[in-house]
Amino acid sequence: MKVKISIQGIEKKFEAQNGVGKSHTVLDNIDLDIFEGEFCSLIGASGCGKSTLLNIVAGLITPSDGTIYVDGERVKGIHPKFGYMFQKDTLLPWLTILDNVMLPLEIQKNAKREIALHYLDMVGLKGFENHFPKELSGGMRKRVQLARLLAQNPEVLLMDEPFGALDAQTKLVIQEEFLKIWEKERKTVIFVTHDLQEAITLSDRIVLLSAKPGRVQTITPVDLPRPRMLEHAMNNAKFNQLFMDIWGGLKEEVRKSLQIVS
């Protein structure tokens, strides 16, 4: 398997601002290889540094130490082949759905209406091209963001709790739609989530970061068959075993982060 992204010796320390607060180490010596075409999830207690690590890989934050390699080359700053999807709604309210999807393509000078329409169709939003974001439900807006991300044709998808704000049932349906698209395209994905069930149903490997400072605690391969259907995956005896194995470690980290002793 080819290594797509190599995270080597990453450390991140945030300094006190103008003497206010304390400097603190958020990530400590993170070494992690992400393989081409792999779906890798990052989990861990709140505040353990998942988003910071994703932002460092995205080139949005500079690490205090360590290096990111992509295809064997050292990367500094934002990588043009990476696409990023945040938890918060980043659609521009004054643009139609089609224009929202086309905006990054215009920036890439690759503005193809057909590409945008193809991905809107793929996420089930055919016929909504000329609507504005405020006319769509939260789940539909999330699908527009997914279409916008995929239409850019990034080599790597960096996703920070992309479905975190959705209600439980919408989230399951969108996960399933995303899974279908991903299984066709098999792009490299780093996916941050709080939801262990989501991590297991989608991922090839799950990386658990320890509570502050974030270190790689365990890496668990998810050997559920693909293509996966959410119901089949959750019904598989291995699913429960994986859940219990990973939850044991995750619970410990959450307890540490909440300073629960005993």
Ligand SMILES: Nc1ncnc2c1ncn2[C@@H]1O[C@H](COP(=O)(O)OP(=O)(O)OP(=O)(O)O)[C@@H](O)[C@H]1O
């Ligand atoms: N710009 C910043 N300046 C100072 N501290 C920061 C900054 N950004 C993040 N932090 C701190 O770094 C730590 C890790 O934050 P991060 O958002 O990466 O954690 P997380 O694991 O993604 O959390 P959550 O699961 O709650 O989203 C937190 O203690 C946070 O307060």
